[in-house]
Amino acid sequence: xxxxxxxxxxxxxxxxxxxxxxxxxxxxxxxxxxxxxxxxxxxxxxxxxxxxxxxxxxxxxxxxxxxxxxxxxxxxxxxxxxxxxxxxxxxxxxxxxxxxxxxxxxxxxxxxxxxxxxxxxxxxxxxxxxxxxxxxxxxxxxxxxxxxxxxxxxxxxxxxxxxxxxxxxxxxxxxxxxxxxxxxxxxxxxxxxxxxxxxxxxxxxxxxxxxxxxxxxxxxxxxxxxxxxxxxxxxxxxxxxxxxxxxxxxxxxxxxxxxxxxxxxxxxxxxxxxxxxxxxxxxxxxxxxxxxxxxxxxxxxxxxxxxxxxxxxxxxxxxxxxxxxxxxxxxxxxxxxxxxxxxxxxxxxxxxxxxxxxxxxxxxxxxxx
Amino acid sequence: xxxxxxxxxxxxxxxxxxxxxxxxxxxxxxxxxxxxxxxxxxxxxxxxxxxxxxxxxxxxxxxxxxxxxxxxxxxxxxxxxxxxxxxxxxxxxxxxxxxxxxxxxxxxxxxxxxxxxxxxxxxxxxxxxxxxxxxxxxxxxxxxxxxxxxxxxxxxxxxxxxxxxxxxxxxxxxxxxxxxxxxxxxxxxxxxxxxxxxxxxxxxxxxxxxxxxxxxxxxxxxxxxxxxxxxxxxxxxxxxxxxxxxxxxxxxxxxxxxxxxxxxxxxxxxxxxxxxxxxxxxxxxxxxxxxxxxxxxxxxxxxxxxxxxxxxxxxxxxxxxxxxxxxxxxxxxxxxxxxxxxxxxxxxxxxxxxxxxxxxxxxxxxxxxxxxxxxxxxxxxxxxxxxxxxxxxxxxxxxxxxxxxxxxxxxxxxxxxxxxxxxxxxxxxxxxxxxxxxxxxxxxxxxxxxxxxxxxxxxxxxxxxxxxxxxxxxxxxxxxxxxxxxxxxxxxxxxxxxxxxxxxxxxxxxxxxxxxxxxxxxxxxxxxxxxxxxxxxxxxxxxxxxxxxxxxxxxxxxxxxxxxxxxxxxxxxxxxxxxxxxxxxxxxxxxxxxxxxxxxxxxxxxxxxxxxxxxxxxxxxxxxxxxxx
Numbered sequence: 002x003x004x005x006x007x008x009x010x011x012x013x014x015x016x017x018x019x020x021x022x023x024x025x026x027x028x029x030x031x032x033x034x035x036x037x038x039x040x041x042x043x044x045x046x047x048x049x050x051x052x053x054x055x056x057x058x059x060x061x062x063x064x065x066x067x068x069x070x071x072x073x074x075x076x077x078x079x080x081x082x083x084x085x086x087x088x089x090x091x092x093x094x095x096x097x098x099x100x101x102x103x104x105x106x107x108x109x110x111x112x113x114x115x116x117x118x119x120x121x122x123x124x125x126x127x128x129x130x131x132x133x134x135x136x137x138x139x140x141x142x143x144x145x146x147x148x149x150x151x152x153x154x155x156x157x158x159x160x161x162x163x164x165x166x167x168x169x170x171x172x173x174x175x176x177x178x179x180x181x182x183x184x185x186x187x188x189x190x191x192x193x194x195x196x197x198x199x200x201x202x203x204x205x206x207x208x209x210x211x212x213x214x215x216x217x218x219x220x221x222x223x224x225x226x227x228x229x230x231x232x233x234x235x236x237x238x239x240x241x242x243x244x245x246x247x248x249x250x251x252x253x254x255x256x257x258x259x260x261x262x263x264x265x266x267x268x269x270x271x272x273x274x275x276x277x278x279x280x281x282x283x284x285x286x287x288x289x290x291x292x293x294x295x296x297x298x299x300x301x302x303x304x305x306x307x308x309x310x311x312x313x314x315x316x317x318x319x320x321x322x323x324x325x326x327x328x329x330x331x332x333x334x335x336x337x338x339x340x341x342x343x344x345x346x347x348x349x350x351x352x353x354x355x356x357x358x359x360x361x362x363x364x365x366x367x368x369x370x
Numbered sequence: 371x372x373x374x375x376x377x378x379x380x381x382x383x384x385x386x387x388x389x390x391x392x393x394x395x396x397x398x399x400x401x402x403x404x405x406x407x408x409x410x411x412x413x414x415x416x417x418x419x420x421x422x423x424x425x426x427x428x429x430x431x432x433x434x435x436x437x438x439x440x441x442x443x444x445x446x447x448x449x450x451x452x453x454x455x456x457x458x459x460x461x462x463x464x465x466x467x468x469x470x471x472x473x474x475x476x477x478x479x480x481x482x483x484x485x486x487x488x489x490x491x492x493x494x495x496x497x498x499x500x501x502x503x504x505x506x507x508x509x510x511x512x513x514x515x516x517x518x519x520x521x522x523x524x525x526x527x528x529x530x531x532x533x534x535x536x537x538x539x540x541x542x543x544x545x546x547x548x549x550x551x552x553x554x555x556x557x558x559x560x561x562x563x564x565x566x567x568x569x570x571x572x573x574x575x576x577x578x579x580x581x582x583x584x585x586x587x588x589x590x591x592x593x594x595x596x597x598x599x600x601x602x603x604x605x606x607x608x609x610x611x612x613x614x615x616x617x618x619x620x621x622x623x624x625x626x627x628x629x630x631x632x633x634x635x636x637x638x639x640x641x642x643x644x645x646x647x648x649x650x651x652x653x654x655x656x657x658x659x660x661x662x663x664x665x666x667x668x669x670x671x672x673x674x675x676x677x678x679x680x681x682x683x684x685x686x687x688x689x690x691x692x693x694x695x696x697x698x699x700x701x702x703x704x705x706x707x708x709x710x711x712x713x714x715x716x717x718x719x720x721x722x723x724x725x726x727x728x729x730x731x732x733x734x735x736x737x738x739x740x741x742x743x744x745x746x747x748x749x750x751x752x753x754x755x756x757x758x759x760x761x762x763x764x765x766x767x768x769x770x771x772x773x774x775x776x777x778x779x780x781x782x783x784x785x786x787x788x789x790x791x792x793x794x795x796x797x798x799x800x801x802x803x804x805x806x807x808x809x810x811x812x813x814x815x816x817x818x819x820x821x822x823x824x825x826x827x828x829x830x831x832x833x834x835x836x837x838x839x840x841x842x843x844x845x846x847x848x849x850x851x852x853x854x855x856x857x858x859x860x861x862x863x864x865x866x867x868x869x870x871x872x873x874x875x876x877x878x879x880x881x882x883x884x885x886x887x888x889x890x891x892x893x894x895x896x897x898x899x900x901x902x903x904x905x906x907x908x909x910x911x912x913x914x915x916x917x918x919x920x921x922x923x924x925x926x927x928x929x930x931x932x933x934x935x936x937x938x939x940x941x942x943x944x945x946x947x948x949x950x951x952x953x954x955x956x957x958x959x960x961x962x963x964x965x966x967x968x969x970x971x972x973x974x975x976x977x978x979x980x981x982x983x984x985x986x987x988x989x990x991x992x993x994x995x996x997x998x999x
Contacts, residue, residue: 052382052563052600053390053477054508056487063491064500071495091445094403102400185432185441192431193403200401 090174094193097167101200104160108204111153112211114146119218126225150215151287158294161205165301168197202302209298212291219291223284226277374518375977376678378563380419382511386477387428387449390507405448405471406433407440409458411479412451414525415514418650421677436461440470447473451509454482463493466503473504480512480555510600512559516650518678519977520961523556525649528982533623533954534992536577539999546580553953553981554584558592560979562600567593568618568949570926571911578620578953582926589928615929616947619908623954626903627853628786628819630957630989631812633778637694638687639958641676641762643985644769651675654765674758682755688962691766698759705752712749774804778813785820787900799836807841812986814842815850815993824854845997846990902963904950908976909967913944949977955989956980 175190344350373381384393387406406425408416413435425433434440436452448471452458462476476490487506494500515521529535531549561568567589572582593599623630634640646653653673676683682701686694770776781798784791795817799810814837818824825833834844901909910920950964961978968976984992 051385051390051392052378052565053386053510054481054600055390056482056506056508057504060487060491060503060506061500063488064495067488067491067495068500088445095400098401183441183443185434186443189403189405189431189443189446192426196401196426196429196431 107157114150115215164201216291376515376518379515401429403429403431405446406430407436407450409436409452410526411453442470445472449475451477454478454486459486466493466499467497473502476506477509481508510559510562512556521979522983523981531981534995550580553581557585558588568616570618571923572620576622578622582620586926586928617945619950621904621952628816631815631986633775634959635690635779636688636962640766642958701756782816810840811842846993849993849997904960905963905967908950912948947975952980955982955984
């Protein structure tokens with residue numbers, strides 16, 4: 002009896018539907034003649050390779066025509082200007098975001114310059130320089146826009162420090178602006194702060210990587226520089242400067258400089274060696290700067306981690322209190338148990354009680370008799 | 371189409387989240403903070419594709435449901451991603467009146483009608499917020515992509531287009547129209563996002579044909595309108611290497627009812643069958659161990675996401691389960707080795723201070739330590755994934771062992787391939803500890819569906835009695851009887867191909883390695899490649915083979931000028947790409963079969979879609995509803 006119903010219904014020609022426009026699954030209404038007088042203007046489509054359709058201009062034309070109809074009806078309400086004012090938080094966040102992207106751009110430039118310098122150096126090692134070339138020229142070969150890179154490094158370092166401070170300010174602003182009835186706003190603000198922090202952290206680690214590459218490059222350059230020089234003094238200075246390379250002994254480089262000056266004043270190749278000295282000094286200074294920058298970056302990382310940890314605390318606080326309480330209760334319980342044990346197992350106690358009982362018994366008996 | 375549908379849909383979503391401009395690659399762009407508002411449809415579409423972290427990277431600070439209480443955040447733009455239904459439009463108008471956000475970017479999942487657009491316009495005028503509605507877009511994203519090559523139509527109102535809804539005997543014409551419109555709209559969105567106009571083939575005389583006719587018409591209308599066409603050269607040209615159009619095969623569920631009831635043996639399909647697996651998220655109930663007597667066992671629900679980034683999952687989701695168990699064990703061993711390596715490094719560092727303390731050794735160990743530190747997140751991630759798969763696989767294994775699913779699987783494979791049976795059906799049904807009543811009912815239904823001749827009255831009574839004793843509900847059987855009678859009239863019964871299931875004896879190998887997956891008593895069954903009916907139909911159509919089953923299929927080409935009533939295929943070359951869509955519902959077994967088929971054929975790409983994704987249990991429920999009418 003139901004077999005016939007399982008035959009799907011044959012559609013003899015579709016019903017006329019307008020433009021295949023979807024009217025929602027809960028309705029079967031079809032489009033009838035449009036209610037507006039103005040003919041439906043088909044908006045020009047600018048798909049430009051996108052698989053969606055822009056209805057904004059259609060919307061705006063609808064608004065205009067509706068407005069035209071209603072113009073006589075009621076007075077125009079003033080535009081809400083409240084929404085145009087941005088809160089302090091948003092302004093500050095926007096500023097930080099802009100600064101971040103600027104610093105990112107500078108960091109990219111620095112990376113490229115550094116990479117170029119490394120490449121140049123590598124090429125120079127592949128094609129060794131004959132010793133005929135004067136020191137000046139040699140120096141220019143090694144002088145790989147070091148000044149520019151150093152400047153950029155300094156600027157980026159300052160920027161990162163600034164950004165760190167700004168984000169810390171932003172976080173305090175968020176914390177103090179804690180209004181109880183807008184939890185969404187709170188979540189929104191917190192998310193922005195965390196996102197800015199993570200962006201800064203990733204930028205700092207990129208910066209650190211660039212600095213490490215540069216340090217390595219300078220080390221290689223210095224060792225190659227040493228290969229070209231023949232005098233023994235340079236080897237001692239090499240030792241001195243290699244000592245100055247170590248992270249913790251930054252003071253020694255100054256001592257090394259002084260010792261070099263005193264040793265070589267009487268040397269014939271004073272000029273050459275002095276030039277070399279100053280060059281080595283330059284390099285040493287640069288290394289120093291880089292190392293101090295890395296140390297500063299380390300402190301920035303720590304601060305960021307602290308900030309992130311602080312954020313975690315608002316979630317963890319309840320949990321940790323519960324754990325503490327649990328711990329205390331357990332300890333107390335253990336203590337009581339111990340006491341109970343000691344009380345129950347103490348033979349001495351038994352004997353004492355027994356003795357007291359006997360004494361009382363005797364006293365009682367003696368009294369009675 | 372070199373990019374998969376998942377990539378395309380993700381790209382479309384990211385573009386939408388970037389205020390409908392293609393996102394730039396550079397990181398120097400200034401971050402713009404925004405709020406994302408979606409309804410349940412939008413949520414289902416976004417959640418398998420973009421994680422919260424990816425949303426944050428794109429500057430989304432908050433993601434909220436449309437119909438929830440939302441506080442005003444007056445200086446932030448808001449992106450809406452909703453379906454253009456009455457209630458949603460009302461809520462948007464309410465938001466406009468309440469001045470919740472600074473600017474509004476309205477994106478509708480499928481095309482919004484003119485009247486609703488006017489509703490929004492009038493509300494915007496009344497609230498004087500016309501300038502705040504910055505953009506209105508139709509996104510054409512009304513489908514859910516679950517895998518690179520698999521999609522379903524919807525999750526939220528799927529009862530409306532379920533198998534039951536389409537096949538119920540008292541269905542009205544208007545209802546059917548609505549269902550067809552819904553399906554066609556989603557398929558249209560799918561092709562717009564894919565950026566290709568397919569060639570459509572469908573069988574005659576069922577719901578699939580109706581869908582094909584409507585879809586053809588819709589595509590044709592859109593192509594005609596040259597100014598407004600969504601299939602301009604740009605969308606199609608981008609990244610497309612083959613100039614051939616894909617083949618779109620529409621199949622109807624009624625063609626093969628045994629596969630949705632089948633017990634399975636591959637990892638993903640098993641998870642979908644026995645666990646709660648929904649939109650790539652599996653939910654397990656885990657009971658915490660009870661502490662010393664006092665507290666009762668607590669059951670917690672833990673859910674895990676099985677994503678594209680999980681390499682183990684991508685590699686093994688189609689593997690037979692024993693292989694999966696072995697692989698998890700291997701991964702665990704590898705991870706332990708790496709962990710020991712890191713620990714050893716730590717101890718070396720500890721001892722190091724007493725030794726030479728040479729600078730070189732320090733720097734060398736520092737390098738090792740930094741590399742170890744940087745690889746720590748990777749290690750932790752790996753551990754998390756291994757834990758995930760261990761838990762999931764253990765849960766699946768529990769089900770297999772308690773319900774003896776391997777026995778069912780083997781028997782059903784034999785039934786479906788018409789090979790000799792070593793046990794009688796009655797034995798399995800009357801066996802008290804082999805499977806739940808549902809399993810037994812499934813087995814019996816498959817037997818009934820695949821039998822060449824229906825069983826005799828006496829046998830049938832015997833079976834029925836045994837089933838009722840086991841506690842089964844017999845209403846699905848009524849429906850299957852009707853269905854069988856109908857399909858016998860219409861077409862030849864489906865042939866399930868020759869599958870060979872070779873049991874490899876008891877699983878001694880795994881036991882010997884002392885793994886946690888002790889599969890004693892569970893047979894290690896090896897699947898031989900065989901083609902389910904849907905795969906076979908696809909094979910015939912894609913390679914233009916002549917076969918009595920598919921010769922009768924209709925042919926639609928929306929790009930041709932004349933509306934075609936003919937069934938003569940104009941295209942003589944075999945297709946390189948195909949999309950298979952099953953009207954009435956599908957499952958992971960068919961998907962896996964298609965994936966295996968594609969792997970065997972070089973250079974072909976196949977995508978699978980269905981109107982809804984149901985597990986065998988859900989399908990049984992629909993069948994019993996149908997059988998009770």
